[in-house]
Amino acid sequence: MSQKISEERMAKFRSIVNQYKSDIIIHPIMRGGVIPDNVQKMLIDEGWMKVGYTICYNCIEGRSSLISKPPVDEFLPMVADFFHGDLAEHTFGSRVAQFAVMKTIADGISKEGSKKFTKVVLTDPLCHYTTAIAAEMSGLRLSEVPHSGHPEYKVKAEDFVNKIESIKKDTGKLPGLIALTHVEPYYGNLNPVREVGKIAKDYGIPYMVNAAYTAGIFPIDMKDLQADFLTVSAHKSMASLGPLGFLITGQDWGRKAFQKSTIKADWTGRTFGKKVPNLFGCSVGGLPLISAMYSFYHIADRVKRWEVELEKARWFASEMEKIDSIMLIGERPHNHHLMHFETPIFWEISKHHKRRGFFLAEDIMKRRIVGLHRGLSKHFKISLYGLSWQEVSKVRDAFYEIAKRYVDEFELDYELPSTE
Amino acid sequence: MSQKISEERMAKFRSIVNQYKSDIIIHPIMRGGVIPDNVQKMLIDEGWMKVGYTICYNCIEGRSSLISKPPVDEFLPMVADFFHGDLAEHTFGSRVAQFAVMKTIADGISKEGSKKFTKVVLTDPLCHYTTAIAAEMSGLRLSEVPHSGHPEYKVKAEDFVNKIESIKKDTGKLPGLIALTHVEPYYGNLNPVREVGKIAKDYGIPYMVNAAYTAGIFPIDMKDLQADFLTVSAHKSMASLGPLGFLITGQDWGRKAFQKSTIKADWTGRTFGKKVPNLFGCSVGGLPLISAMYSFYHIADRVKRWEVELEKARWFASEMEKIDSIMLIGERPHNHHLMHFETPIFWEISKHHKRRGFFLAEDIMKRRIVGLHRGLSKHFKISLYGLSWQEVSKVRDAFYEIAKRYVDEFELDYELPSTE
Numbered sequence: 001m002s003q004k005i006s007e008e009r010m011a012k013f014r015s016i017v018n019q020y021k022s023d024i025i026i027h028p029i030m031r032g033g034v035i036p037d038n039v040q041k042m043l044i045d046e047g048w049m050k051v052g053y054t055i056c057y058n059c060i061e062g063r064s065s066l067i068s069k070p071p072v073d074e075f076l077p078m079v080a081d082f083f084h085g086d087l088a089e090h091t092f093g094s095r096v097a098q099f100a101v102m103k104t105i106a107d108g109i110s111k112e113g114s115k116k117f118t119k120v121v122l123t124d125p126l127c128h129y130t131t132a133i134a135a136e137m138s139g140l141r142l143s144e145v146p147h148s149g150h151p152e153y154k155v156k157a158e159d160f161v162n163k164i165e166s167i168k169k170d171t172g173k174l175p176g177l178i179a180l181t182h183v184e185p186y187y188g189n190l191n192p193v194r195e196v197g198k199i200a201k202d203y204g205i206p207y208m209v210n211a212a213y214t215a216g217i218f219p220i221d222m223k224d225l226q227a228d229f230l231t232v233s234a235h236k237s238m239a240s241l242g243p244l245g246f247l248i249t250g251q252d253w254g255r256k257a258f259q260k261s262t263i264k265a266d267w268t269g270r271t272f273g274k275k276v277p278n279l280f281g282c283s284v285g286g287l288p289l290i291s292a293m294y295s296f297y298h299i300a301d302r303v304k305r306w307e308v309e310l311e312k313a314r315w316f317a318s319e320m321e322k323i324d325s326i327m328l329i330g331e332r333p334h335n336h337h338l339m340h341f342e343t344p345i346f347w348e349i350s351k352h353h354k355r356r357g358f359f360l361a362e363d364i365m366k367r368r369i370v371g372l373h374r375g376l377s378k379h380f381k382i383s384l385y386g387l388s389w390q391e392v393s394k395v396r397d398a399f400y401e402i403a404k405r406y407v408d409e410f411e412l413d414y415e416l417p418s419t420e
Numbered sequence: 421m422s423q424k425i426s427e428e429r430m431a432k433f434r435s436i437v438n439q440y441k442s443d444i445i446i447h448p449i450m451r452g453g454v455i456p457d458n459v460q461k462m463l464i465d466e467g468w469m470k471v472g473y474t475i476c477y478n479c480i481e482g483r484s485s486l487i488s489k490p491p492v493d494e495f496l497p498m499v500a501d502f503f504h505g506d507l508a509e510h511t512f513g514s515r516v517a518q519f520a521v522m523k524t525i526a527d528g529i530s531k532e533g534s535k536k537f538t539k540v541v542l543t544d545p546l547c548h549y550t551t552a553i554a555a556e557m558s559g560l561r562l563s564e565v566p567h568s569g570h571p572e573y574k575v576k577a578e579d580f581v582n583k584i585e586s587i588k589k590d591t592g593k594l595p596g597l598i599a600l601t602h603v604e605p606y607y608g609n610l611n612p613v614r615e616v617g618k619i620a621k622d623y624g625i626p627y628m629v630n631a632a633y634t635a636g637i638f639p640i641d642m643k644d645l646q647a648d649f650l651t652v653s654a655h656k657s658m659a660s661l662g663p664l665g666f667l668i669t670g671q672d673w674g675r676k677a678f679q680k681s682t683i684k685a686d687w688t689g690r691t692f693g694k695k696v697p698n699l700f701g702c703s704v705g706g707l708p709l710i711s712a713m714y715s716f717y718h719i720a721d722r723v724k725r726w727e728v729e730l731e732k733a734r735w736f737a738s739e740m741e742k743i744d745s746i747m748l749i750g751e752r753p754h755n756h757h758l759m760h761f762e763t764p765i766f767w768e769i770s771k772h773h774k775r776r777g778f779f780l781a782e783d784i785m786k787r788r789i790v791g792l793h794r795g796l797s798k799h800f801k802i803s804l805y806g807l808s809w810q811e812v813s814k815v816r817d818a819f820y821e822i823a824k825r826y827v828d829e830f831e832l833d834y835e836l837p838s839t840e
Contacts, residue, residue, distance in 0.1 A: 025471060050445075078430070
C-alpha cells in the first residue's frame, strides 16, 4: 500500500495561492518568458490544460517532433529557419539542448579516439551554470577564457585564440567544443559571438552558442555567427511555459546530435528507430510546446522591436545611477535587458534595517513589484524587458522612494534625485 | 538578423484549435494524466500561466526542489513518503528519472571498475522504450527476460534468476541494475515486482521499478517492493501537466543519484554546489510542478478507489469480448486499466472500407471519443481509467455500433451482441 498522508499535510497544497499574479515582474529569468494574454486565453479556451500529454492526441510516429496535428512537424522547421539553422528539435529547456550537444561531442571523441580533440569545453567565464553541468554530465572538463574584471567583466575574442593555443600546448589537442554564452547571465554582457565563430571555424572546432537569454529577444542568425549549435530556452526568452527549449543545428551536426536509437534488446530484438536518445527518445512537448507555437508570432514580431527595449534598459540604468553610489556593472553602453547594479546605498541601509538585506525585496514587493532576489541588497539583477514605459517608471520610482525613505529615516549621507 | 518568416507561414500557429477539447479521451497514455477541473481552475485563477518560470518568484537557493514558496521543499518529501521512499526529486518525466538512475549505475561501475557488476541492465521484455533509451544514453546494454508469448505475455520472476545466472556465467559479473516495469505498456500486465525485488536483494543488485503507468493510479510501497529506485511519470499517472516526473529513492542510492555538482571552472574557479548534475542542475518545475501539487490530494484519494477502476476495465473487456473475434490480450484476470484488444473483426472491415485501417479511429472520433491510434484496426490499446460508468458504456456502445454498421454494410459473418 501507499503510505497514508494526513489530510492536514496535504491540505496546504490544494490551496496554494500566487500572491504575485497581478504584480509587475522584474526577475531577469522571467521577463522574456512572460506569456502574452492572448496566448494564455487560447491555451485555456482550447482546453489544452485538460490532460498532461496534451499534444499527443494524434501522435502516430511516437515522437512529439513528428506530430502533424497540431503541426509540430511544421513548427520546428520554422524555428530552425527563424534562427537560420537547418534542423531544430524541442527539448526540456536550453539545459537539455546543451547536454545533447556536449554528449554528441563527448561520444564523438570517445568513439573515434580523437587525435585532434580533447575532452575539454572552452567557454566564457560567465557562462550559465547549465553549460558547466552539461559538461559535467558528459564527462568534459570546463576551461574558461578570462574576463576583464570589475566593473565591465568583458570577454575578448582573442583570448579564445590564446586559450586554444594553451590547451593545444598542454594536451597536443584542441578543445572538443567552444561553448559561448550569447549574453551572459551575470551582467548581461553581449559576448563576441561572431568573432569567436570565426576563430572556431579557423581551427575547425565545433561551436555552440547558448542563446538562452537572447533567442526570441533579439535577432539571431546562426549562419552569420558560424555556429554549429544554437541552444535556446523557450521559457526564458520565447514567451513560453516551461520547461521547454530548442536545439538548432546545422545539417551535419544535426545528424549526429539527433541520431536515432540503435540499442537492441536481446530477447525480443526490439529496436526503437524513431526515437532520439539525446532527447530521451521523445521530448514530450506538452502544454509548453503548444504555448510556444501560439507565442511564435509574438516572438517574430518583438525581435524587430529590440531597439525600443534596449532604450528602456539604458534609460532605467541612467536613472538608477542618479541615486548616489549605484552603478551599473557590465559593459557600457549596455546591450541587453539584464542589468546588474551595485547598490552600496542599499547595503548601507540593510545594516540599519531590522529586516537586514531582506528589506529591499520586501519593500519593493509592497509596491506590487516582484522578482528581486530576496536577501540581496549590495547588488542585484533586474530586467524590465517588455514592460510599458509607465511600468518602467513605476519601478524606477519605487527604488527612488525606498532610497529616500531610509536615507531620511536613518539619516544617511547619500545624494538622491528628486522624486516628485 | 533572424530570418524573416512570412505572415502566411506563421498564421496557422496562432489559431491552432483543439478539436478534442470536449471529447471522451481513451488514450492509455492520457487517462492517468487528466487534470481535475478544480486543478485547472486554480492554475488559471491564480495566474500561474503568466510566465514560463512560474515557480521561481521566490527561488533563493537556485534549485526548484529547494523552493519554499510555493512549498516544493515540503511537497517532495511528501511524494517520497507517499511511495514509502526516503528522497524524491522532480524530473522532466519518468524518462529523465530513469536516465538519472542508469547514469548513477553506469558512473558507479565506470569509476570503481567494478569487479562485481557489468554494464548490463536486466529488464522485462515489455519494458517501455524509455528504459531502453535511458540505458543507451548511459552506455548500458539491455538484457531481457522472456515472456510467455501470445496471448498472455506474462513474465515470471524466476526467469530473472535464470538470466542473472546466465549473465554471471558469460561475464563473471552481475547485471548492474534490474529495471522492472511495474505495469508494462503493451498489454497492461502487472509484473512480479515484489518477487523480483526479493531476487534483486538476494543477489545484491540495485533495483529500479518504473511505475510510470501506475504511481498515482494504485497504491505503491517501495519498501514493500524492496526497490532502490522508483520512477514515476506525473503527466502519465499523477494528473499533472507535462513534462513532469519524479525519482524516488532510498537514502543510500539517493545520495548517489542526487549527488551535487563537483565540476570546477578553471579560470574563475566557479563551482555549483547546489546543483544536481543528474537533474541538469535544476529541474525547472514550472506549471507542471504546480499542477502536481494541486493534484496531489486527488491522487492520494483516487488510489484508494483503484478497485472500482479495475472493475470498470474488467467489465469493459468482457463486454468487448462479446463482439465475435475480439480478445483481450495480456494476463487474465486483467490487473490494470491499460487494455490491449485483438480485433480481427475490425481488421476484416478495414479491408472493405475505403478509409482502410483509419476507419476505426475516425468513426469513433465522430462519436466524440478520442485516443485510438489512427490507422490501427487489427488491434488497439485503450484505457477508460477515471471515466464515469456512463462514459464507459458510451465507449462500449460506440464499438458495438461501429461493428454492427459495417457487419451489416459489408455483409460479414460475425455474431454481435445486441445494441439496444
